Amino acid sequence: MLRLTVGMNFLRTGSLLGAMLVVAACGGGGDGGGGSGAASAPAANRAPTANAGGDFAALEFSTVVLDGTASSDPDGSIVSFSWRQLSGPDVGLTGGTTARAAFTAPSVSGPTDLVFELTVTDDDGAAATSVATVTVVADGLVQLSGAVTFDLVPVGTFGFGGAFLDYGNTQAAPARALAIEIIDASDGLTVLASGATDSNGAYSFTVPNFTNVFIRARAQMLRAGSPGWNFQVVDNTNGDALYVIDGAEFDTGGTDLSRDLHAASGWDGSTSYSGPRSAAPLAILDLVYEAAALIVAADPSVAFPPLALHWSPSNRPVFGANGLPNPDTGELGTSFYRSGANGGIFLLGAADEDTEEYDRHVIAHEWGHYLEFEFSRSDSIGGPHTQGDQLDLRVAFGEGWGNAFSAMAAADSVYKDTLGPQQSSGFEFDIEGESRSNSGWFNEFSIHEVLYDIFDAAPDTYFTPAPVMDNVDLGFGPLYAVLTNEQRTTIPPTSVFAFIAALKANNLPAADGIDALLGVHAIEPIVDDFGSTEDNAGNPPSADVLPVFKPITINGASVNVCSTDEFSGNQTGSVNKLGSRQYLRFQTGAGGAHTITATTTSAPAGTSTDPDMWLHRAGPLWPPANSDPTPECTPAMPSACSETFTRTLDANADYVLEIYEWTNTNASDDPDDPPIGRACFEVEITQP
């Protein structure tokens, strides 16, 4: 702990400062008790001004310096100084006839005032006085409290669509559950006290008095125990350095004090960021606070796996030189979540291009993926997706969940994302009902609307295809329960079917209402994890889509399935679209080795196929069956284009086989192996 000499260690609170000014005025006017010199001086002489240095506080046993050097004489010089004690415990002054007097502060049990008077005399014999009060305090602690706030820039919307950052309506928002440290300024390292702000952004610590410190707000929410969390915002372009917001150095003084910290956006008020964007990390954490609060309400003892949120002003919407995200350079391509030791949520931050710190839905969407991965299971294969896409069921659920969760966490059903020069452009869509094009179990928009209607209390009314009143209001708890239990262990790939089947089973009174909501989106009432009742074959309907999970029997008849690219749309290829991957379900009898074979039966003229397969049982099972075609596999000999693998399977267990034409999982403009289109395979499973 640093303890400075008292002379440099004064404390001037507002009231003390006021008193000092009064004293100075009295001294200058010569009526402070020794002003007779001014009245009796020759007319040619002007009175001196005494200045005892003002009021301040000092620590017991410390050496206190009374400083009269600011005294002055307008028409000559000060020729003598005289200090005397007017009140308080007697102390022995040294240098009592000099400009600077000193004494040792006495032992005290509480704040004790010692009042001293300085008399100065000028070279014509005129005198003036000034008084200073020294408050001596015991060696100990003071209470340091205050609040931390940050600039929260709201997202505005236009009536005709679009979104923008509304800097004109920036609010100072409390930084909640934020890690706070009081740092000893003498070394800039030692943490004298630490804790977190409360739900109002307030903090309070007991810290050593008369110590030079600064306040540090770490861009971190940290709580050990139950519930527990460790969320932090780091700079991926600087070795994942943690952002901290540092206040200025100050002396804790001898009495309790309050200091507030504010992190500014850095926006210049008109056209650009001209200052440090200190608010950005705190704005990101503010959404995390809301998202985590949803979970804690549903699971009070939750222990969140640590999560780093990577943000940098250098994070741009462009990929690195290898066409993949490069966090080191900030070339992310987009905002995304990645699991693993070096993972976390990666957020764009480039001003005038795309920056996310105030795009709460974007942050929440990716936080929803973190939640899905860490607390549940996602079999999503990723890939491009946008409104109206008809997607592989795994992608549709994962993105539908992300969208719905973003609205829940942001407490705003209109998803918004700002971008472009001055963050003045963007887009938005209403989770409550933006688009009904291509509705179905394969559409992320259908799924996010169903999930959100189940969550929210708004009694929406739908009129197509038949009048439906949304009377389901389950809140977040039941959704969280399914996500963390049944959805995690479902046998087939994760989809809306497993999720809704469990949700209905757990909430029987709401089951009919949930089925009604599904009907709004052309999804049949869900009765099991396999979508057995589904009759929506896509738009336009495809003969290859249904059943969603086609049955096959071990040592039974072979089953013909076709991988298609007909739902690839105009823009995003077929990598993750409906129909490109087909699913077969089967149940084993006796355990042991099973051989699975897929043989090509048809393909577009002039093409040769490459069937590949994955086995699933509560997640994909390693390894895949994805060997290269043999030389005999040619357009003229499709039956030579096949894939076979043998795997030891459990007894009396359900499995799902995923099969697809390899090229149909490539982008539509893949320069080397573009999708060939509809390819059909005869599949059989045998057990010796």
Add this chain to the structure above:
Amino acid sequence: MTADRIRTLPSLLCAVGAVSLAACQPPDLPGNGAKTATQLDGPAAPERVWESPGKPQAPIDFDYEILGTPMLGQPLAIRLTSSAQPGPDTLDIALSGDGRLLVPAELARIRMARAAGGERSSRTITVTPLVAGTHYLRVLVRADVRGRAQARTATIRIAVGGAGAPPPPLGTVATDATGQRIISLPAQEN
């Protein structure tokens, strides 16, 4: 002629999606690199790393293709491609550079209409790198989709003569008492 072919906007997600495929399922999934021979009851799957597809995007399709190798002081052609059906009829595109990349003034706002028959249409523009290093050409694409304004953004990476200087930190880089790397940003106080 094509030295660097990059799809953007939906393909921003394509590339991420490629990683997703490798992550959500083990990394040599077909479509993501060299295929391997079928293994029978092989070793346990590698550590599962999963990556989300990326944030939702506006339903606007827009591609670009860099035609040729970026060279200092030499005009560089970039082909912009608009969406086909069922995308918007027109795209309003604004391009801007960073001052070290010469972007003709007329590119501050251009409009691309869908070609006859609903096919994609293209337009080739040129920009000129004025200094060596990595430049970023900012692209803002706006369109009206089903009666609502939508916008997407993309940044085109143009590298001339290798990578430039690393990006400057937002604040002061240091380490705290635990050795953790930190970036100090200023606060306002009262």
